[in-house]
Amino acid sequence: MLDRGVESVSIEEVAAQAGSGKATIYRWWASKEVLALDALDRELSSVLAPDTAETGSLKEDMLVRLRELVRLFQERPFGRVFAGIVAHAQSDPEFALLYVDRFVRPRRQLMHGFLDAAVDRGELPAGTDYDFALDLVFSPFWNRVFHRHGPVDEAWAEQVVDAALAGLCAAPVRAR
Amino acid sequence: MLDRGVESVSIEEVAAQAGSGKATIYRWWASKEVLALDALDRELSSVLAPDTAETGSLKEDMLVRLRELVRLFQERPFGRVFAGIVAHAQSDPEFALLYVDRFVRPRRQLMHGFLDAAVDRGELPAGTDYDFALDLVFSPFWNRVFHRHGPVDEAWAEQVVDAALAGLCAAPVRAR
Amino acid sequence: MLDRGVESVSIEEVAAQAGSGKATIYRWWASKEVLALDALDRELSSVLAPDTAETGSLKEDMLVRLRELVRLFQERPFGRVFAGIVAHAQSDPEFALLYVDRFVRPRRQLMHGFLDAAVDRGELPAGTDYDFALDLVFSPFWNRVFHRHGPVDEAWAEQVVDAALAGLCAAPVRAR
Amino acid sequence: MLDRGVESVSIEEVAAQAGSGKATIYRWWASKEVLALDALDRELSSVLAPDTAETGSLKEDMLVRLRELVRLFQERPFGRVFAGIVAHAQSDPEFALLYVDRFVRPRRQLMHGFLDAAVDRGELPAGTDYDFALDLVFSPFWNRVFHRHGPVDEAWAEQVVDAALAGLCAAPVRAR
DNA sequence: CGGTAATCGAGACGGTACGTCATGTCTTACA
DNA sequence: TGTAAGACATGACGTACCGTCTCGATTACCG
Numbered sequence: 083m084l085d086r087g088v089e090s091v092s093i094e095e096v097a098a099q100a101g102s103g104k105a106t107i108y109r110w111w112a113s114k115e116v117l118a119l120d121a122l123d124r125e126l127s128s129v130l131a132p133d134t135a136e137t138g139s140l141k142e143d144m145l146v147r148l149r150e151l152v153r154l155f156q157e158r159p160f161g162r163v164f165a166g167i168v169a170h171a172q173s174d175p176e177f178a179l180l181y182v183d184r185f186v187r188p189r190r191q192l193m194h195g196f197l198d199a200a201v202d203r204g205e206l207p208a209g210t211d212y213d214f215a216l217d218l219v220f221s222p223f224w225n226r227v228f229h230r231h232g233p234v235d236e237a238w239a240e241q242v243v244d245a246a247l248a249g250l251c252a253a254p255v256r257a258r
Numbered sequence: 259m260l261d262r263g264v265e266s267v268s269i270e271e272v273a274a275q276a277g278s279g280k281a282t283i284y285r286w287w288a289s290k291e292v293l294a295l296d297a298l299d300r301e302l303s304s305v306l307a308p309d310t311a312e313t314g315s316l317k318e319d320m321l322v323r324l325r326e327l328v329r330l331f332q333e334r335p336f337g338r339v340f341a342g343i344v345a346h347a348q349s350d351p352e353f354a355l356l357y358v359d360r361f362v363r364p365r366r367q368l369m370h371g372f373l374d375a376a377v378d379r380g381e382l383p384a385g386t387d388y389d390f391a392l393d394l395v396f397s398p399f400w401n402r403v404f405h406r407h408g409p410v411d412e413a414w415a416e417q418v419v420d421a422a423l424a425g426l427c428a429a430p431v432r433a434r
Numbered sequence: 435m436l437d438r439g440v441e442s443v444s445i446e447e448v449a450a451q452a453g454s455g456k457a458t459i460y461r462w463w464a465s466k467e468v469l470a471l472d473a474l475d476r477e478l479s480s481v482l483a484p485d486t487a488e489t490g491s492l493k494e495d496m497l498v499r500l501r502e503l504v505r506l507f508q509e510r511p512f513g514r515v516f517a518g519i520v521a522h523a524q525s526d527p528e529f530a531l532l533y534v535d536r537f538v539r540p541r542r543q544l545m546h547g548f549l550d551a552a553v554d555r556g557e558l559p560a561g562t563d564y565d566f567a568l569d570l571v572f573s574p575f576w577n578r579v580f581h582r583h584g585p586v587d588e589a590w591a592e593q594v595v596d597a598a599l600a601g602l603c604a605a606p607v608r609a610r
Numbered sequence: 611m612l613d614r615g616v617e618s619v620s621i622e623e624v625a626a627q628a629g630s631g632k633a634t635i636y637r638w639w640a641s642k643e644v645l646a647l648d649a650l651d652r653e654l655s656s657v658l659a660p661d662t663a664e665t666g667s668l669k670e671d672m673l674v675r676l677r678e679l680v681r682l683f684q685e686r687p688f689g690r691v692f693a694g695i696v697a698h699a700q701s702d703p704e705f706a707l708l709y710v711d712r713f714v715r716p717r718r719q720l721m722h723g724f725l726d727a728a729v730d731r732g733e734l735p736a737g738t739d740y741d742f743a744l745d746l747v748f749s750p751f752w753n754r755v756f757h758r759h760g761p762v763d764e765a766w767a768e769q770v771v772d773a774a775l776a777g778l779c780a781a782p783v784r785a786r
Numbered sequence: 787c788g789g790t791a792a793t794c795g796a797g798a799c800g801g802t803a804c805g806t807c808a809t810g811t812c813t814t815a816c817a
Numbered sequence: 818t819g820t821a822a823g824a825c826a827t828g829a830c831g832t833a834c835c836g837t838c839t840c841g842a843t844t845a846c847c848g
Binding site: 625629630631632633634637 | 798799800801802
Binding site for chain 2: 086087089090161162165166168169171172173178182186190213214217218220221222224225226228229230231232238241242244245246247248249250251252253255
C-alpha cells in the first residue's frame with residue numbers, strides 16, 4: 083500500500099500475499115480502507131507514545147509530536163495511503179466516523195492535554211480555541227504531505243510551530 | 259461528481275449522460291480525474307478573478323480570496339472531488355504535474371503578487387518564504403475541508419488570516 | 435429440498451435448521467445427495483410395502499405400484515429431487531452405485547417376483563427380458579416426471595400398463 | 611462438459627478456454643445450462659435432418675431417429691449433460707420453457723408428422739394420443755441413458771419400437 | 787455539388803476486481 | 818467424548834467498469 087496507494091491494492095492481492103482467502107479478509111475488515119486505517123494506526127502509534135510525556139513547554143510538546151510525524155513520513159511514504167483514506171472518508175460517512183474515532187481523536191486528545199497545561203502555565207490565553215490552534219500547527223504538515231510543494235523536515239517543523247504559537251498569542255482566538 | 263465523488267462516477271455513466279460514446283470522452287480527457295480537474299478549474303475560477311484586484315492591504319488581499327473559496331465550498335461540496343483529485347495525484351505523477359500546473363500554480367502566483375506588494379509596503383519582512391506564508395494562511399482551510407472537524411465560514415477565515423499574518427511578523431521565516 | 439431441489443439446498447442450511455454443526459452432518463452423510471437419497475428412500479418406501487402383496491394378475495401387480503408412485507408424486511414434488519439425484523449419479527460413480535443399491539435394485543427386485551409369477555401363470559412368454567419389460571412400463575412415468583409434457587394420473591397409469599403389457603405379448607423380447 | 615458434466619464446468623473455465631472474458635459469455639448465454647443447451651442442440655441436430663425424410667412406414671420413421679439418437683449417444687457421453695439440463699429445468703421454470711422450445715418441441719413435432727401419415731395410412735388408429743405414443747417409444751431410451759441399467763444399441767432400439775407400436779395397436783389410447 | 791475525410795454514437799470485447807456464497811476441513815469450548 | 822459453533826483456504830459466482838476496438842451514420846470540407 084505504501085508503494086502503490088490504497089486504491090491500487092486489491093483485496094485479492096492482500097489475501098494472496100497473506101496466504102488466506104478473500105472471505106477471511108472481509109470477515110475482519112469491512113474494506114481495503116479500514117484495513118489500511120488499521121495498519122496506519124499501528125505504524126503511526128509512536129506519535130501517541132506515553133513515554134515521551136509533557137515537557138513543560140507547549141512549543142516543545144508540539145514539536146516532539148510534529149518532529150515524530152515528520153520523521154515517520156520521511157522514512158516511509160505514508161502520504162499516498164493517507165490521501166486515499168481521506169478521499170474515501172469523503173464518500174463513506176461510516177468510514178469517516180471510524181477514521182476520526184480511531185485516528186484523529188486520540189491524537190487530538192493528546193494535544194488537548196498539552197494545551198490545557200500551557201493555558202495553566204500562562205503560555206496561551208485562557209479560552210483559546212484548541213481546534214483552531216491545532217489546525218494552525220498541524221495543517222501545514224498535511225498540506226505539504228499532500229501537495230509536496232516544499233520540504234518537510236525538522237527545521238521546517240520548528241518554524242511552523244514558532245509561527246503558529248506566535249500567531250496564537252498575538253491574535254488570540256476564543257472557542258465559540 | 260459533487261454528489262458522489264470522483265471515483266464513484268464511471269466514464270460509462272458520464273458518456274451515457276452526455277449522450278456520447280465512451281471513446282469520445284477518452285479522446286478529450288485522459289482519465290476521470292483530468293475531467294474532474296477541468297470541471298473544478300471552471301467552477302473555481304472566480305478565486306482568480308482579475309476584477310477583484312489588489313486592495314492595498316495583504317490581510318484584505320488574502321481574505322478576499324479565502325472568503326471566495328469558503329463561499330464556493332459552502333455552496334457546493336467540492337471537498338469530495340478535491341480529495342479524490344489529491345489522492346489520485348499521489349499515485350499518478352503525470353496527473354500531479356497537471357494538477358499543479360492547471361490549478362495550484364495560477365492561484366499561488368496570484369498570491370505571490372500580493373505578497374511582493376506587501377513586502378514593498380513593509381507589511382511583511384523582506385525575504386519572507388512565500389510558500390511557508392501561504393501554507394500558514396490556506397492549509398487550515400484544506401484541513402477543515404478534508405476533515406470537517408470544525409466550521410469553515412467568514413468569521414473563521416478572518417481569524418485564520420489574522421493569526422497567520424501575526425505569526426509571520428512575530429516569527430519571520432526567510433526563504434532558504 | 436422438495437421445494438427448491440437438492441442443489442439449491444446447502445449443507446450449511448441443513449445444519450442450521452437441524453441445530454447441529456456442519457461437521458456432524460458430514461459425519462453421517464457423505465454429501466447432500468446421499469442425504470437426499472436417504473430421505474427419498476424413507477418417503478417413497480410405501481411402494482415396497484409387503485402388505486400389498488401379489489394380486490394374481492401382472493397388470494394389477496404393476497398397476498398397484500405405479501399408482502402408488504403416481505399418488506406420491508402428485509402429493510409432493512419429488513421430481514425435482516429425483517432429477518438432482520439422477521444428474522449427480524452421472525458424474526459420481528460411487529454415488530451411482532449407492533443409488534442403484536439403495537433405491538433402484540430393491541424396487542426392480544420386487545417386480546421381478548411378480549414377473550416370475552406372471553410367466554408361471556402364462557401371462558408372459560417364458561424368457562421375457564425383465565429389464566426391457568420394466569422399462570416399457572415405468573420409463574414413461576419418469577419421462578413425464580422429468581419433462582412434464584403431459585398429465586400423470588391413475589387413468590394414464592392404467593393406459594401405460596395396458597399398452598406395455600400388450601406390446602410385450604405381441605412382440606416378445608427374450609433376455610439376451 | 612461431456613467429460614465432466616454441466617455443473618462441474620465453470621463459466622470461468624469456459625471463458626478462459628475460449629480466450630474471452632466472462633462477461634462476454636454472460637452476454638450471449640444466460641447460464642451454463644443455456645450454453646449447454648445451445649451446444650447440445652447443435653450436436654444433436656442430425657436427428658432433425660430433413661434429408662432423411664418420411665420412409666412410408668411408421669416403424670421405419672421412428673427407428674431412423676431412434677437409431678440416430680443411439681448412435682450419437684454411443685459415440686459421445688451426452689447423458690451426463692442431458693441429466694444436468696433436465697435437473698436444472700426442474701428448478702428454473704424459465705429454462706424449462708427454453709429447453710422445451712428449443713429442444714423438445716422441434717423433435718416432437720417432427721414425429722407428429724410421421725404419426726399423422728401413419729394414421730392416414732391406417733397403421734395407427736385414428737385419434738391416437740401422440741404424446742402417449744412418443745413416450746412409449748422414446749422414454750425407454752432416456753431411462754437407460756440416465757440409469758445405465760442395460761445396453762442401448764440398434765437391436766434394442768428395434769425391439770423397443772416393435773413392442774411400443776404393437777402395444778399402441780393392441781391397446782389404443784385416444785387423446786383426451 | 788458530390789465525394790472524401792473526420793468525427794461521432796453505439797456497444798462488443800478481453801480483462802480485472804469486486805463482494806458474496808458455499809464448499810469441506812479444522813479447531814475450540816462446553817456439557 | 819461428542820458436538821455446537823464457527824474460522825479457515827478455496828474457488829466460482831454474476832456484476833461493474835476498465836480502456837481498446839470496430840462498426841455504420843452523419844457531418845463538414847474540399848476539389
